[in-house]
Amino acid sequence: QIRTIQQTKSAQGMSVLGLCLELFSYSVMMSYNYTNGYSFLSYMEYPILLIQEYVLIYLVFKYKNLIDIKFTAAAAFYASALASVALKLMPLQILMFLVPFCTPIGATSKILQLFAIIRAKNSNSVSLVTWLLSAFTNFTRIYTVLVESQDFMLLSNFIISFSLSMSVFFAAWWYKKPKIE
Numbered sequence: 001q002i003r004t005i006q007q008t009k010s011a012q013g014m015s016v017l018g019l020c021l022e023l024f025s026y027s028v029m030m031s032y033n034y035t036n037g038y039s040f041l042s043y044m045e046y047p048i049l050l051i052q053e054y055v056l057i058y059l060v061f062k063y064k065n066l067i068d069i070k071f072t073a074a075a076a077f078y079a080s081a082l083a084s085v086a087l088k089l090m091p092l093q094i095l096m097f098l099v100p101f102c103t104p105i106g107a108t109s110k111i112l113q114l115f116a117i118i119r120a121k122n123s124n125s126v127s128l129v130t131w132l133l134s135a136f137t138n139f140t141r142i143y144t145v146l147v148e149s150q151d152f153m154l155l156s157n158f159i160i161s162f163s164l165s166m167s168v169f170f171a172a173w174w175y176k177k178p179k180i181e
Helices: 002-008 016-033 045-063 069-086 092-119 129-146 152-175
Strands: none
Touching: 002 045, 002 129, 016 045, 016 069, 092 152, 129 152
16 A cells, blocks of 8 residues: 555545544454453454554655644644553553454444545555455454453454455456556
């Protein structure tokens, strides 16, 4: 996805709100797994996804000309909140409260991305490989959760995320414009 946006120098078809919601969802789910002491291998994709999400958000904001003082303030607030989780300053009850919201928030982010593609009728800035990998990763996490923890919240999150990632993949495939040489 990052490479696609860099090559096209465009964020057309990308949902800013969807990316921000996805960032929130990934951050809470990683924090939940971390604070519950789950095996790092069972949530290893979240730190990787977050690094990619940071770069992606930066590029989308850059190409949509949205980098300003509000962007900087929001980034500082986010970094402070994540640091408070890492340093175990944030009470576990807050994460326990936020986790049930991650499934609808993550689903909403994917639905917003789906609508952005459909509205633009163009998915040239959207990477098919990224969404297929997202679906595959979610599918493998369904198995991992079933084997390791049987955590219903995590399981439902991955099932819904798999289904919606496949929906975005198919929409992006449908609206992909042929390259003109």
